[in-house]
């Protein structure tokens with residue numbers, strides 16, 4: 782297991798009572814911590830030899846952009862509704878707290894492209910599952926999923942069983 786946990790701050794009862802929020806701002810604020818996370822994600826993603834990185838709004842953009850630059854790959858943005866200016870397709874999904882939908886530009890990827898999807902954290906896996914479904918609507922293949930944190934006490938593995946998922950650190954209890 783990665784040494785990264787010491788850079789993550791756990792914030793109880795955010796954004797509502799009973800939710801423990803795993804805060805990556807403390808990781809980003811520490812150059813050694815941010816670099817270590819990127820090093821580990823880069824190693825995994827490069828082994829998958831993707832054609833592009835797909836990053837999820839908004840914290841996924843932070844990691845996805847840095848990794849795309851390191852790996853000399855393009856990055857595709859998955860955004861909240863109404864943010865992308867050209868033609869889009871969308872997918873609904875449920876969060877640990879609430880529901881939402883996401884969009885992608887229809888010309889961002891094409892049939893036969895291989896991508897790795899990047900985000901900061903998997904909770905229920907709803908956002909990542911919706912992203913994978915959205916990307917697959919364009920005929921694109923998901924060759925991997927890379928996140929910094931996964932919440933092991935939530936059943937995201939069943940939802941993402943079709944995909945190879947790389948997580949740097951896991952939390953086993955919601956109060957950890």
Ligand code: AMP
Nearest residue numbers: 801802803876877903904905906907908
């Ligand atoms: P989910 O769709 O349930 O897997 O939720 C994943 C998304 O919600 C990620 O993009 C996270 O940024 C955010 N998120 C959900 N739960 C938490 C949490 N406990 N701590 C930090 N971020 C969270």
